[in-house]
Amino acid sequence: MKFQQVHIGKITLGEGQPVIVQSMTNTNTADVEATVAQCKRMIAAGAEMVRITVPSMKEVESLRQIKEQLRAEGIETPLIADVHFNPKVAEAAAAIVEKVRVNPGNYVDKRNFKTLDLSEEEYQASLDAMEAKAKPLFETCKAHGTALRIGINHGSLADRIVSRYGNTPHAMAMSAIEWLDICEKNDFRNMVFSMKASNVNTMMAATLDLHKMLSERDTLYPIHLGVTEAGNGLEGRVKSAAGIGALLKMGIGNTIRVSLTEKPENETPFAHKLIEAIGRIKEDDYTIEKQTLVYSSDEKDPDLWIAAAAAISGYLNYHQKIADILLKNPNFSTEENTNLADTILQACRLKMSKTEFISCPSCGRTQYDIESVLAQVKERFAHYPGLKLAVMGCIVNGPGEMADADYGIVGATNGLAAVYKGKERVSEIIPIAEALEQLEKLVYSRKI
Numbered sequence: 001m002k003f004q005q006v007h008i009g010k011i012t013l014g015e016g017q018p019v020i021v022q023s024m025t026n027t028n029t030a031d032v033e034a035t036v037a038q039c040k041r042m043i044a045a046g047a048e049m050v051r052i053t054v055p056s057m058k059e060v061e062s063l064r065q066i067k068e069q070l071r072a073e074g075i076e077t078p079l080i081a082d083v084h085f086n087p088k089v090a091e092a093a094a095a096i097v098e099k100v101r102v103n104p105g106n107y108v109d110k111r112n113f114k115t116l117d118l119s120e121e122e123y124q125a126s127l128d129a130m131e132a133k134a135k136p137l138f139e140t141c142k143a144h145g146t147a148l149r150i151g152i153n154h155g156s157l158a159d160r161i162v163s164r165y166g167n168t169p170h171a172m173a174m175s176a177i178e179w180l181d182i183c184e185k186n187d188f189r190n191m192v193f194s195m196k197a198s199n200v201n202t203m204m205a206a207t208l209d210l211h212k213m214l215s216e217r218d219t220l221y222p223i224h225l226g227v228t229e230a231g232n233g234l235e236g237r238v239k240s241a242a243g244i245g246a247l248l249k250m251g252i253g254n255t256i257r258v259s260l261t262e263k264p265e266n267e268t269p270f271a272h273k274l275i276e277a278i279g280r281i282k283e284d285d286y287t288i289e290k291q292t293l294v295y296s297s298d299e300k301d302p303d304l305w306i307a308a309a310a311a312i313s314g315y316l317n318y319h320q321k322i323a324d325i326l327l328k329n330p331n332f333s334t335e336e337n338t339n340l341a342d343t344i345l346q347a348c349r350l351k352m353s354k355t356e357f358i359s360c361p362s363c364g365r366t367q368y369d370i371e372s373v374l375a376q377v378k379e380r381f382a383h384y385p386g387l388k389l390a391v392m393g394c395i396v397n398g399p400g401e402m403a404d405a406d407y408g409i410v411g412a413t414n415g416l417a418a419v420y421k422g423k424e425r426v427s428e429i430i431p432i433a434e435a436l437e438q439l440e441k442l443v444y445s446r447k448i
Protein backbone atom coordinates (compact mmCIF):
# COMPACT_ATOMS: atom_id res chain seq x y z
CA MET A 1 0.00 0.00 0.00
CA LYS A 2 1.28 3.45 -0.92
CA PHE A 3 0.51 6.37 1.38
CA GLN A 4 0.36 9.65 -0.52
CA GLN A 5 1.85 12.54 1.45
CA VAL A 6 0.32 15.92 0.75
CA HIS A 7 2.14 19.19 1.38
CA ILE A 8 0.22 22.29 2.42
CA GLY A 9 2.78 24.99 3.11
CA LYS A 10 4.78 23.88 6.13
CA ILE A 11 2.31 21.08 6.93
CA THR A 12 2.50 17.52 5.63
CA LEU A 13 -0.58 15.32 5.76
CA GLY A 14 -0.41 11.55 5.53
CA GLU A 15 0.79 8.37 7.15
CA GLY A 16 2.91 8.99 10.25
CA GLN A 17 1.95 12.68 10.44
CA PRO A 18 -0.19 14.21 13.22
CA VAL A 19 -3.89 14.92 12.68
CA ILE A 20 -4.17 18.61 11.80
CA VAL A 21 -6.98 20.82 13.12
CA GLN A 22 -8.50 23.40 10.82
CA SER A 23 -11.33 25.90 10.87
CA MET A 24 -12.99 28.46 8.60
CA THR A 25 -13.57 32.20 8.84
CA ASN A 26 -17.10 33.61 8.72
CA THR A 27 -16.27 37.27 8.10
CA ASN A 28 -16.90 38.91 4.74
CA THR A 29 -13.69 38.04 2.87
CA ALA A 30 -13.74 41.44 1.15
CA ASP A 31 -13.36 42.98 4.61
CA VAL A 32 -9.64 42.31 4.80
CA GLU A 33 -9.05 43.83 8.25
CA ALA A 34 -11.90 41.85 9.87
CA THR A 35 -10.78 38.61 8.21
CA VAL A 36 -7.14 39.06 9.20
CA ALA A 37 -8.23 39.76 12.79
CA GLN A 38 -10.43 36.66 12.82
CA CYS A 39 -7.66 34.49 11.32
CA LYS A 40 -5.37 35.62 14.15
CA ARG A 41 -7.97 34.79 16.81
CA MET A 42 -8.56 31.36 15.25
CA ILE A 43 -4.84 30.60 15.05
CA ALA A 44 -4.42 31.67 18.68
CA ALA A 45 -7.26 29.26 19.54
CA GLY A 46 -5.48 26.32 17.84
CA ALA A 47 -6.30 26.45 14.11
CA GLU A 48 -3.37 24.91 12.24
CA MET A 49 -4.91 25.73 8.84
CA VAL A 50 -7.48 28.43 8.09
CA ARG A 51 -10.05 28.26 5.29
CA ILE A 52 -11.54 31.39 3.75
CA THR A 53 -14.47 31.56 1.33
CA VAL A 54 -13.71 33.11 -2.06
CA PRO A 55 -17.02 33.61 -3.87
CA SER A 56 -15.74 35.76 -6.79
CA MET A 57 -12.68 37.38 -8.37
CA LYS A 58 -13.19 40.41 -6.14
CA GLU A 59 -12.38 38.30 -3.06
CA VAL A 60 -9.30 36.82 -4.77
CA GLU A 61 -7.59 40.19 -4.38
CA SER A 62 -8.75 40.33 -0.75
CA LEU A 63 -7.29 36.85 -0.25
CA ARG A 64 -3.93 38.07 -1.51
CA GLN A 65 -3.99 41.00 0.94
CA ILE A 66 -5.06 38.79 3.85
CA LYS A 67 -2.17 36.43 3.19
CA GLU A 68 0.31 39.31 2.82
CA GLN A 69 -0.79 40.88 6.11
CA LEU A 70 -0.53 37.60 8.02
CA ARG A 71 2.89 36.76 6.56
CA ALA A 72 4.10 40.31 7.31
CA GLU A 73 3.33 39.57 10.97
CA GLY A 74 5.30 36.31 10.80
CA ILE A 75 2.18 34.10 10.79
CA GLU A 76 2.89 31.17 8.45
CA THR A 77 -0.32 29.18 9.04
CA PRO A 78 -1.41 27.70 5.68
CA LEU A 79 -4.50 29.29 4.13
CA ILE A 80 -7.15 27.43 2.15
CA ALA A 81 -9.44 29.08 -0.40
CA ASP A 82 -12.98 27.68 -0.41
CA VAL A 83 -14.33 27.94 -3.95
CA HIS A 84 -17.68 26.96 -5.41
CA PHE A 85 -19.04 27.36 -8.94
CA ASN A 86 -16.21 29.31 -10.59
CA PRO A 87 -13.11 27.50 -11.97
CA LYS A 88 -11.43 30.84 -12.79
CA VAL A 89 -11.64 31.84 -9.12
CA ALA A 90 -10.12 28.49 -8.08
CA GLU A 91 -7.22 28.94 -10.53
CA ALA A 92 -6.53 32.49 -9.35
CA ALA A 93 -6.70 31.47 -5.68
CA ALA A 94 -4.37 28.51 -6.32
CA ALA A 95 -1.64 30.96 -7.28
CA ILE A 96 -1.97 32.69 -3.89
CA VAL A 97 -2.71 30.28 -1.05
CA GLU A 98 -1.38 26.86 -0.04
CA LYS A 99 -4.57 24.89 -0.69
CA VAL A 100 -7.84 25.23 -2.58
CA ARG A 101 -11.03 23.38 -1.77
CA VAL A 102 -13.28 22.61 -4.72
CA ASN A 103 -16.63 20.83 -4.71
CA PRO A 104 -17.06 18.44 -7.67
CA GLY A 105 -20.82 18.86 -7.30
CA ASN A 106 -20.66 22.40 -8.53
CA TYR A 107 -17.23 22.90 -10.16
CA VAL A 108 -18.64 22.10 -13.59
CA ASP A 109 -21.65 19.91 -12.89
CA LYS A 110 -24.84 21.32 -11.47
CA ARG A 111 -27.48 20.06 -9.06
CA ASN A 112 -30.97 20.89 -10.23
CA PHE A 113 -32.51 17.90 -8.45
CA LYS A 114 -33.44 16.36 -11.80
CA THR A 115 -33.02 12.73 -12.85
CA LEU A 116 -30.82 12.46 -15.93
CA ASP A 117 -30.99 9.50 -18.26
CA LEU A 118 -27.48 9.64 -19.73
CA SER A 119 -26.05 7.12 -22.16
CA GLU A 120 -22.49 5.86 -21.55
CA GLU A 121 -21.26 8.31 -24.21
CA GLU A 122 -23.09 11.25 -22.64
CA TYR A 123 -21.79 10.32 -19.20
CA GLN A 124 -18.23 10.13 -20.48
CA ALA A 125 -18.68 13.44 -22.33
CA SER A 126 -19.61 15.12 -19.07
CA LEU A 127 -16.50 13.64 -17.38
CA ASP A 128 -14.41 14.92 -20.30
CA ALA A 129 -15.93 18.39 -19.89
CA MET A 130 -15.05 18.30 -16.18
CA GLU A 131 -11.47 17.30 -16.98
CA ALA A 132 -11.12 20.11 -19.53
CA LYS A 133 -12.27 22.64 -16.90
CA ALA A 134 -10.02 21.19 -14.19
CA LYS A 135 -6.78 20.95 -16.21
CA PRO A 136 -5.78 24.63 -15.83
CA LEU A 137 -6.31 24.29 -12.07
CA PHE A 138 -3.96 21.29 -11.90
CA GLU A 139 -1.31 23.22 -13.86
CA THR A 140 -1.55 26.24 -11.53
CA CYS A 141 -1.40 23.98 -8.47
CA LYS A 142 1.69 22.19 -9.83
CA ALA A 143 3.41 25.49 -10.66
CA HIS A 144 2.82 26.89 -7.16
CA GLY A 145 3.00 23.72 -5.04
CA THR A 146 -0.66 24.20 -4.08
CA ALA A 147 -2.72 21.34 -2.68
CA LEU A 148 -6.37 20.63 -3.46
CA ARG A 149 -9.19 19.32 -1.35
CA ILE A 150 -11.77 17.45 -3.37
CA GLY A 151 -14.63 18.21 -1.00
CA ILE A 152 -17.76 16.16 -1.58
CA ASN A 153 -20.94 17.29 0.18
CA HIS A 154 -23.97 15.03 0.39
CA GLY A 155 -26.23 18.03 -0.24
CA SER A 156 -24.52 19.13 -3.45
CA LEU A 157 -23.96 15.98 -5.45
CA ALA A 158 -24.34 16.55 -9.18
CA ASP A 159 -27.52 15.31 -10.86
CA ARG A 160 -25.32 13.12 -13.08
CA ILE A 161 -23.94 11.25 -10.04
CA VAL A 162 -27.26 10.96 -8.20
CA SER A 163 -28.99 9.68 -11.33
CA ARG A 164 -26.42 6.90 -11.68
CA TYR A 165 -25.70 5.93 -8.04
CA GLY A 166 -28.72 7.28 -6.12
CA ASN A 167 -28.62 9.87 -3.36
CA THR A 168 -26.34 7.59 -1.35
CA PRO A 169 -23.02 7.47 0.50
CA HIS A 170 -21.68 5.38 -2.41
CA ALA A 171 -22.58 8.21 -4.82
CA MET A 172 -20.47 10.57 -2.67
CA ALA A 173 -17.50 8.19 -2.79
CA MET A 174 -17.89 7.69 -6.56
CA SER A 175 -17.92 11.46 -7.09
CA ALA A 176 -14.51 11.56 -5.38
CA ILE A 177 -13.21 8.60 -7.37
CA GLU A 178 -14.19 10.28 -10.65
CA TRP A 179 -12.07 13.28 -9.68
CA LEU A 180 -9.27 11.05 -8.49
CA ASP A 181 -9.16 9.40 -11.93
CA ILE A 182 -9.00 12.81 -13.62
CA CYS A 183 -6.31 14.09 -11.23
CA GLU A 184 -4.11 11.00 -11.59
CA LYS A 185 -4.54 11.02 -15.37
CA ASN A 186 -3.14 14.56 -15.29
CA ASP A 187 -0.33 13.50 -12.93
CA PHE A 188 -1.69 15.57 -10.04
CA ARG A 189 -1.54 13.90 -6.61
CA ASN A 190 -1.19 16.67 -4.04
CA MET A 191 -4.75 16.28 -2.85
CA VAL A 192 -6.99 15.45 0.08
CA PHE A 193 -10.56 14.09 0.00
CA SER A 194 -13.55 14.77 2.22
CA MET A 195 -17.03 13.24 2.43
CA LYS A 196 -19.27 15.57 4.40
CA ALA A 197 -22.90 15.25 5.40
CA SER A 198 -25.06 16.56 8.22
CA ASN A 199 -26.12 12.98 8.94
CA VAL A 200 -23.34 11.26 10.94
CA ASN A 201 -24.15 7.83 9.50
CA THR A 202 -24.02 9.11 5.91
CA MET A 203 -20.71 10.89 6.47
CA MET A 204 -19.21 7.77 8.05
CA ALA A 205 -20.51 5.38 5.39
CA ALA A 206 -19.25 7.59 2.54
CA THR A 207 -15.81 8.00 4.13
CA LEU A 208 -15.46 4.27 4.79
CA ASP A 209 -16.56 3.47 1.23
CA LEU A 210 -14.00 5.91 -0.17
CA HIS A 211 -11.28 4.56 2.14
CA LYS A 212 -12.05 1.01 0.95
CA MET A 213 -11.89 2.03 -2.71
CA LEU A 214 -8.62 3.91 -2.17
CA SER A 215 -7.18 0.84 -0.42
CA GLU A 216 -8.23 -1.38 -3.32
CA ARG A 217 -6.42 1.00 -5.68
CA ASP A 218 -3.31 0.67 -3.48
CA THR A 219 -2.85 4.39 -2.75
CA LEU A 220 -4.28 6.03 0.35
CA TYR A 221 -4.68 9.78 0.00
CA PRO A 222 -5.15 11.91 3.12
CA ILE A 223 -8.75 12.33 4.28
CA HIS A 224 -10.32 15.42 5.81
CA LEU A 225 -13.10 14.60 8.28
CA GLY A 226 -16.10 16.73 9.18
CA VAL A 227 -19.82 16.57 9.93
CA THR A 228 -21.29 19.53 8.16
CA GLU A 229 -24.24 21.64 9.39
CA ALA A 230 -23.76 20.04 12.82
CA GLY A 231 -25.33 22.99 14.65
CA ASN A 232 -24.16 24.47 17.92
CA GLY A 233 -23.76 23.74 21.62
CA LEU A 234 -23.84 20.17 22.85
CA GLU A 235 -25.62 18.86 19.71
CA GLY A 236 -22.97 20.27 17.37
CA ARG A 237 -20.09 18.89 19.43
CA VAL A 238 -21.71 15.47 19.84
CA LYS A 239 -22.47 15.06 16.11
CA SER A 240 -18.90 16.02 15.22
CA ALA A 241 -17.39 13.73 17.84
CA ALA A 242 -19.64 10.78 16.91
CA GLY A 243 -18.64 10.96 13.23
CA ILE A 244 -15.10 12.33 13.26
CA GLY A 245 -14.14 10.58 16.50
CA ALA A 246 -15.41 7.17 15.37
CA LEU A 247 -13.38 7.39 12.15
CA LEU A 248 -10.26 8.62 13.97
CA LYS A 249 -10.61 5.63 16.29
CA MET A 250 -10.59 3.41 13.18
CA GLY A 251 -7.33 5.06 12.12
CA ILE A 252 -8.96 7.10 9.33
CA GLY A 253 -8.53 10.88 9.00
CA ASN A 254 -5.56 13.21 8.61
CA THR A 255 -7.14 16.61 9.16
CA ILE A 256 -10.40 17.51 10.88
CA ARG A 257 -12.81 20.37 11.16
CA VAL A 258 -15.45 20.57 13.87
CA SER A 259 -18.13 22.79 12.24
CA LEU A 260 -20.18 24.77 14.73
CA THR A 261 -22.76 27.53 14.30
CA GLU A 262 -20.72 29.59 16.73
CA LYS A 263 -17.74 31.88 16.38
CA PRO A 264 -14.95 29.95 14.59
CA GLU A 265 -12.61 30.32 17.58
CA ASN A 266 -14.87 27.85 19.44
CA GLU A 267 -14.28 25.05 16.92
CA THR A 268 -10.59 24.34 17.36
CA PRO A 269 -10.38 23.84 21.14
CA PHE A 270 -13.02 21.12 20.92
CA ALA A 271 -11.32 19.57 17.87
CA HIS A 272 -8.04 19.28 19.81
CA LYS A 273 -9.93 17.79 22.77
CA LEU A 274 -11.52 15.25 20.44
CA ILE A 275 -8.12 14.08 19.19
CA GLU A 276 -6.89 13.87 22.80
CA ALA A 277 -10.01 11.97 23.91
CA ILE A 278 -9.55 9.27 21.24
CA GLY A 279 -6.11 8.51 22.65
CA ARG A 280 -7.50 8.16 26.17
CA ILE A 281 -10.37 5.71 25.51
CA LYS A 282 -9.62 2.37 27.19
CA GLU A 283 -11.31 -0.90 26.24
CA ASP A 284 -11.96 -1.68 29.91
CA ASP A 285 -14.18 1.42 30.12
CA TYR A 286 -17.05 0.07 28.03
CA THR A 287 -19.22 -3.01 27.60
CA ILE A 288 -22.30 -3.80 25.57
CA GLU A 289 -25.04 -5.51 27.58
CA LYS A 290 -28.21 -6.51 25.72
CA GLN A 291 -27.54 -3.90 23.00
CA THR A 292 -26.97 -1.18 25.62
CA LEU A 293 -23.56 0.49 25.55
CA VAL A 294 -22.40 1.08 29.12
CA TYR A 295 -19.50 3.54 29.21
CA SER A 296 -17.86 4.51 32.50
CA SER A 297 -15.27 7.19 33.10
CA ASP A 298 -14.07 9.56 35.80
CA GLU A 299 -13.03 12.23 33.28
CA LYS A 300 -13.44 15.69 34.81
CA ASP A 301 -13.05 17.82 31.67
CA PRO A 302 -16.55 18.26 30.12
CA ASP A 303 -15.27 18.47 26.51
CA LEU A 304 -13.09 15.36 26.90
CA TRP A 305 -16.04 13.51 28.42
CA ILE A 306 -18.45 14.58 25.65
CA ALA A 307 -15.89 13.79 22.93
CA ALA A 308 -14.96 10.36 24.29
CA ALA A 309 -18.57 9.27 24.96
CA ALA A 310 -19.76 10.36 21.50
CA ALA A 311 -16.73 8.93 19.67
CA ILE A 312 -16.90 5.51 21.31
CA SER A 313 -20.67 5.37 20.68
CA GLY A 314 -20.25 6.21 16.98
CA TYR A 315 -17.44 3.67 16.72
CA LEU A 316 -19.30 0.82 18.45
CA ASN A 317 -22.56 1.59 16.67
CA TYR A 318 -20.76 0.98 13.41
CA HIS A 319 -19.21 -2.31 14.53
CA GLN A 320 -22.11 -3.86 16.44
CA LYS A 321 -25.62 -2.49 16.60
CA ILE A 322 -26.48 -0.69 19.83
CA ALA A 323 -29.98 0.41 20.84
CA ASP A 324 -29.31 2.39 24.00
CA ILE A 325 -26.49 4.14 25.86
CA LEU A 326 -25.86 4.33 29.61
CA LEU A 327 -23.17 6.81 30.63
CA LYS A 328 -21.60 6.72 34.09
CA ASN A 329 -19.36 9.52 35.22
CA PRO A 330 -19.44 10.60 38.91
CA ASN A 331 -18.17 14.08 37.99
CA PHE A 332 -21.43 14.88 36.18
CA SER A 333 -25.03 14.67 37.43
CA THR A 334 -27.33 11.84 36.37
CA GLU A 335 -29.34 14.40 34.41
CA GLU A 336 -26.22 15.58 32.54
CA ASN A 337 -25.14 12.02 31.75
CA THR A 338 -28.66 11.11 30.55
CA ASN A 339 -28.92 14.23 28.40
CA LEU A 340 -25.54 13.46 26.83
CA ALA A 341 -26.60 9.87 26.12
CA ASP A 342 -29.88 11.07 24.54
CA THR A 343 -27.98 13.59 22.40
CA ILE A 344 -25.57 10.89 21.20
CA LEU A 345 -28.46 8.51 20.42
CA GLN A 346 -30.06 11.30 18.37
CA ALA A 347 -26.79 12.16 16.59
CA CYS A 348 -26.40 8.50 15.58
CA ARG A 349 -30.12 8.51 14.61
CA LEU A 350 -30.72 5.61 16.99
CA LYS A 351 -33.43 7.35 19.02
CA MET A 352 -34.96 10.69 18.01
CA SER A 353 -36.15 12.25 21.28
CA LYS A 354 -36.07 15.91 20.20
CA THR A 355 -36.14 18.14 17.13
CA GLU A 356 -33.16 17.63 14.85
CA PHE A 357 -31.52 20.98 14.03
CA ILE A 358 -29.29 21.25 10.98
CA SER A 359 -27.42 24.55 10.73
CA CYS A 360 -24.37 25.61 8.79
CA PRO A 361 -21.30 27.04 10.51
CA SER A 362 -21.69 30.21 8.36
CA CYS A 363 -18.95 31.74 6.25
CA GLY A 364 -18.23 34.88 4.25
CA ARG A 365 -21.38 34.21 2.23
CA THR A 366 -23.69 34.36 5.25
CA GLN A 367 -26.52 36.85 4.79
CA TYR A 368 -27.88 37.30 8.34
CA ASP A 369 -27.11 36.82 12.03
CA ILE A 370 -27.30 33.03 11.90
CA GLU A 371 -26.52 32.45 15.59
CA SER A 372 -29.46 34.62 16.62
CA VAL A 373 -31.84 33.00 14.09
CA LEU A 374 -30.75 29.49 15.18
CA ALA A 375 -31.36 30.41 18.82
CA GLN A 376 -34.88 31.61 17.98
CA VAL A 377 -35.66 28.50 15.91
CA LYS A 378 -34.36 26.22 18.68
CA GLU A 379 -36.46 27.99 21.28
CA ARG A 380 -39.65 27.86 19.22
CA PHE A 381 -39.36 24.33 17.89
CA ALA A 382 -37.56 22.37 20.60
CA HIS A 383 -40.04 19.53 21.11
CA TYR A 384 -40.82 17.86 17.81
CA PRO A 385 -39.06 14.48 17.89
CA GLY A 386 -38.30 13.33 14.36
CA LEU A 387 -38.75 16.79 12.80
CA LYS A 388 -35.64 18.07 10.99
CA LEU A 389 -35.29 21.86 10.76
CA ALA A 390 -32.49 23.68 8.97
CA VAL A 391 -31.04 27.15 9.48
CA MET A 392 -28.66 28.00 6.66
CA GLY A 393 -26.57 31.08 6.02
CA CYS A 394 -27.00 31.72 2.30
CA ILE A 395 -29.38 31.12 -0.53
CA VAL A 396 -26.55 30.11 -2.91
CA ASN A 397 -25.54 26.90 -1.14
CA GLY A 398 -27.99 26.63 1.76
CA PRO A 399 -31.00 25.01 0.05
CA GLY A 400 -28.87 22.24 -1.47
CA GLU A 401 -26.71 21.71 1.59
CA MET A 402 -29.60 21.36 4.04
CA ALA A 403 -29.85 17.83 2.62
CA ASP A 404 -32.61 15.89 4.36
CA ALA A 405 -34.22 18.69 6.41
CA ASP A 406 -38.03 18.84 6.37
CA TYR A 407 -38.15 22.65 6.51
CA GLY A 408 -35.63 25.43 6.73
CA ILE A 409 -34.88 29.13 6.99
CA VAL A 410 -32.22 30.33 4.59
CA GLY A 411 -30.46 33.70 4.69
CA ALA A 412 -31.12 35.99 1.71
CA THR A 413 -29.85 39.52 1.10
CA ASN A 414 -29.69 42.33 3.66
CA GLY A 415 -30.55 40.30 6.73
CA LEU A 416 -33.71 38.86 5.16
CA ALA A 417 -34.61 35.19 4.83
CA ALA A 418 -36.66 32.70 2.82
CA VAL A 419 -38.56 29.66 4.07
CA TYR A 420 -38.07 26.26 2.45
CA LYS A 421 -40.08 23.05 2.48
CA GLY A 422 -37.46 20.46 1.60
CA LYS A 423 -35.63 21.90 -1.40
CA GLU A 424 -38.57 24.07 -2.49
CA ARG A 425 -38.77 27.75 -1.58
CA VAL A 426 -42.24 28.46 -0.21
CA SER A 427 -41.96 32.15 0.75
CA GLU A 428 -40.86 35.47 -0.61
CA ILE A 429 -37.66 36.98 0.77
CA ILE A 430 -38.98 38.36 4.04
CA PRO A 431 -37.89 39.66 7.47
CA ILE A 432 -36.80 37.04 10.03
CA ALA A 433 -39.88 37.50 12.26
CA GLU A 434 -42.17 36.75 9.32
CA ALA A 435 -40.05 33.78 8.28
CA LEU A 436 -40.39 32.31 11.79
CA GLU A 437 -44.18 32.77 11.63
CA GLN A 438 -44.36 31.01 8.27
CA LEU A 439 -42.17 28.21 9.53
CA GLU A 440 -44.46 27.78 12.52
CA LYS A 441 -47.52 27.50 10.27
CA LEU A 442 -45.77 24.88 8.14
CA VAL A 443 -44.74 22.85 11.17
CA TYR A 444 -48.20 22.97 12.72
CA SER A 445 -49.96 22.02 9.48
CA ARG A 446 -47.66 19.19 8.47
CA LYS A 447 -48.96 15.66 8.10
CA ILE A 448 -47.46 13.33 10.71
Ligand code: SF4
Binds near residue numbers: 364392396
Ligand atom coordinates in the same frame (compact mmCIF):
# COMPACT_ATOMS: atom_id res chain seq x y z
S1 SF4 B 1 -24.67 27.40 3.50
FE1 SF4 B 1 -23.60 28.46 5.20
S2 SF4 B 1 -21.50 27.64 5.24
FE2 SF4 B 1 -22.45 27.02 3.26
S3 SF4 B 1 -21.80 28.63 1.82
FE3 SF4 B 1 -23.81 29.29 2.63
S4 SF4 B 1 -23.35 30.54 4.45
FE4 SF4 B 1 -21.46 29.45 3.91
